[in-house]
Amino acid sequence: MPQSAERPPPADAEQACPIGPAVDIVFGRWTTPVLWTLNEYGRQRFVELRRRISTITPKVMTQRLRQLERDGLVRRTYHPEVPPRVEYEITDLGRSLAPLFSTLASWVSDHLEQVEAARREFDEAGSGRSL
Numbered sequence: 001m002p003q004s005a006e007r008p009p010p011a012d013a014e015q016a017c018p019i020g021p022a023v024d025i026v027f028g029r030w031t032t033p034v035l036w037t038l039n040e041y042g043r044q045r046f047v048e049l050r051r052r053i054s055t056i057t058p059k060v061m062t063q064r065l066r067q068l069e070r071d072g073l074v075r076r077t078y079h080p081e082v083p084p085r086v087e088y089e090i091t092d093l094g095r096s097l098a099p100l101f102s103t104l105a106s107w108v109s110d111h112l113e114q115v116e117a118a119r120r121e122f123d124e125a126g127s128g129r130s131l
Contacts, residue, residue, distance in 0.1 A: 025071055026097060030056055030064045035073060035090060039098055043077075043089040068094070 017023075026032065033053045038044065041052065050061055065088055068074035073094035079085040 025073075026100070028064075028067075030060055031068065032101075034061070034064050034068060035094055035097060036101060038074065038088060038090040039095060039101070043087050045085065045087055049088060073097075 026035070030053075033056070034049070037049060037052045041048075044052075046058075046061070046065075049065075050056065050058065053061070056064075065074060065076065069076050073091055075089050075091050077087045077089070079087070
C-alpha cells in the first residue's frame with residue numbers, strides 16, 4: 001500500500017533525532033556522573049571514584065566503567081603490584097565532552113528553578129489531565 005501524500009514515511013530513530021546515538025552513549029544512567037567526576041578530579045582508583053559517587057553500587061560502577069572503556073571515553077590502567085592497583089581516567093575523547101557538560105551545567109544553573117516551578121504548577125493542577 002503506497003504512503004499517503006500527506007504523511008511522510010516513518011523515519012528511523014537516528015534520522016528523527018541525529019543526536020540520539022550521543023545521548024545513548026553519554027547520558028545513560030550513571031555515565032554522566034562517572035565522566036564528570038573523572039574530568040573534574042583526574043585519575044582515580046575504583047574506591048576513590050565510588051567515594052565521590054556514593055549512591056552508585058559497586059556492580060553498577062563496574063558495568064559503567066566497562067562500557068565507558070569500551071566506548072573509548074575512559075582508560076583503565078592495571079598496575080601489577082601486590083596488591084594489584086587499577087586506576088581509571090578520562091580519555092581525550094571523553095574530555096572532549098567537557099564543553100557539553102559545561103553548557104548543561106550553565107543551563108541547569110539558569111533554568112532549574114523554572115523547571116521546578118513548572119513541575120509544582122503541573123502537580124498542583126492534578127493528574128486528571130487526559131492526553
